[in-house]
Amino acid sequence: MNIAILGFGTVGTGVYKIINQANRQTQNLHVKHILIRKNKKPDLPEMTDDIDAILNDKDVDVVVEVLGGIEPAHQYIIAALKHKKHVITANKAVIAQYMAEFTKVSKENGVKFYFESSVGGGIPWIQGLERALRIDDVNKIQGIFNGTSNFILDQMHRTGEPFNDVLMQAQQLGYAEADPSADIDGIDVANKLCISVDIAYDLFIKPDGELPIFGIRNITEDDMAHFDQLGMTVKLMGISHQVGNAFDYVVEPTLYYGDALEAHTTDNYNLISLHGKTIGVLKFMGQGAGQLPTANAVIQDILDIFQNKEHLKREFKSTFKYRSDLTKNNYIVRTEIDCSQLFKRFEPVVRGDYLVVHNVPVGEMHRLMKRVLQKDETAFMASLPEKREGAAK
Amino acid sequence: MNIAILGFGTVGTGVYKIINQANRQTQNLHVKHILIRKNKKPDLPEMTDDIDAILNDKDVDVVVEVLGGIEPAHQYIIAALKHKKHVITANKAVIAQYMAEFTKVSKENGVKFYFESSVGGGIPWIQGLERALRIDDVNKIQGIFNGTSNFILDQMHRTGEPFNDVLMQAQQLGYAEADPSADIDGIDVANKLCISVDIAYDLFIKPDGELPIFGIRNITEDDMAHFDQLGMTVKLMGISHQVGNAFDYVVEPTLYYGDALEAHTTDNYNLISLHGKTIGVLKFMGQGAGQLPTANAVIQDILDIFQNKEHLKREFKSTFKYRSDLTKNNYIVRTEIDCSQLFKRFEPVVRGDYLVVHNVPVGEMHRLMKRVLQKDETAFMASLPEKREGAAK
Structure with a gap:
């Protein structure tokens, strides 16, 4: 299978690295093109700044979009699907905005649109959720979906240091962006929760709609000490419930007693749970970000295409209604x-x-x-x- | 797809229940036969005590073996595979003993032999492990694989009650058998660890070989109190490491500090982890036993056959050697x-x-x-x- 990687940042580099280690089932994968920015000097023979050359190359089977951001990612994904190429993306912001369009265009063109790495990084969350849905309705989702905010909260909890100091450490470690808003204001969690909810309820809802979001920007070391005295640990959660024909969803700081696994999800780990009628509670814990775990999830999607393992079909025809007072x-x-x-x-x-x-x-x-x-x-x-x-x- | 269920105990009844709820993707599944004991009165029209009638029914696609125990489960599984029927089993004891033979006979007859429910009940552990192995070598497995012993340890930890009292509660709740040995002496964990290790290292090793096993039969309420004072919680673990060409495996009581998720895996839950080079740590937590979670996992395997989703191939040709001093x-x-x-x-x-x-x-x-x-x-x-x-x- 010939692969084109759009973007060669952290995740793109990781995908290239793993494919070029000869191991197990990746030996049939070949990176043919890497799209880099206009006028950037190519370091590798696969590099090009010509998106049309990639789109028009009939040998390219799969396009991996890891540019991040909304545009041009959105337009490249649509163009690739229309050129009958399977598309895999790790870009939660663009999926959360355009899930319905990507699903529709991929169906029309008889190609796949897969995005395991977009939620939970290396955790097989999308796959685990889709698998649970083969048998059960899923009536609860709750997750520590954002590793950066979890690192900040865990670090504040361990050290008693103020928010701003810990945020700066996270930035120095490369966990947080220069503009940390997506992580600390709950926007990244909102994107990942919406993607999960889209799948769980077969319903397309954008994160900029009615979703209540409260981030962790305002938490102080005194708040932390107070929660600690109460025997509780705070986590930034994305949560959704479904009851009958109604659902709700929220992103908010949530307190847990010490007997909850959430309270012990440290560093930049993610922990995502579902509840289904026959399966009960399932929890998945792992690296929610990072080069190799995220790239691993991208390659799992490529292998699913290569091995013809179809993901759950989405129709977005559910009649579930959001109710702000459900919980x-x-x-x-x-x-x-x-x-x-x-x-x-x-x-x-x-x-x-x-x-x-x-x-x-x-x-x-x-x-x-x-x-x-x-x-x-x-x-x-x-x-x-x-x-x-x-x-x- | 026509299914025959061999055995109508807890799990068999659960499989029948879930299939007969009209939902999502199970509507194409049909239970045609249920094998019950000789001379037992049939309560349902599907019931029969004639295994040959099931084996010779050309309409039966899948045989679900949930009899438990070694014989006749072993001989029925082989017979079903030789009659070109896919076999799914939840019976860890028989798999751990005969994994290589079942794998060989299923290949020879062009049918599947799947066993997701045998380890971790409803947790998608086998599937998660096989998926990780598509990309990574897995160099560590560790799990709370047995819900009954976890219930006993957790209950002793919460209440300070002696082992024998808590064991009796577990028996009254239906968590433990009248003869509790398989659960408390680590035999059940040994079976599940061996099945996991067989897959992880592509190597067939029986649980009655060199595997060191130490159970929880001798733990006292004073031991519990002492561990508590040390800030630690004890769990009965199955653990395996792989380094280069060597591996080890062990079943033993293991202490964890309070920051480990293992320490907070309560009641009869299971928590199973793997470590791979690119994926890092992945942990899966859920109901390791119980009627509906286990039946759910059986039906996941049926759906994989129905949807032609192939599981990882096993060759058992690895040259890994057991080293008792690796860890x-x-x-x-x-x-x-x-x-x-x-x-x-x-x-x-x-x-x-x-x-x-x-x-x-x-x-x-x-x-x-x-x-x-x-x-x-x-x-x-x-x-x-x-x-x-x-x-x-």
């Missing part, structure tokens, strides 16, 4: 303003510097916090665990 | 006899009622403990974690 949580809130009035319907209880509110519909909580943030841009909140599951430490 | 661990030992002489090469240090020994080759440790058990049949041991990984609680 009610207790929340802990830190703000300098007095908002007991704002939350008065939700049994607000002051606990030191924090306010605990009860049984708040998730959508309503995020609407109220937007109002709090307008007056106090340093405010923070996290959802509380429903009850202690078991008693082991 | 060296520190161990904590409890015995009433003075064995500082026996362990004198391994820096024995007395700590209260316990002896800690250092850097002991795993095979040697198990040989020495056999000698200890001859004099003190209540002795217990567990391997100690190498070092504290990270500092989070």
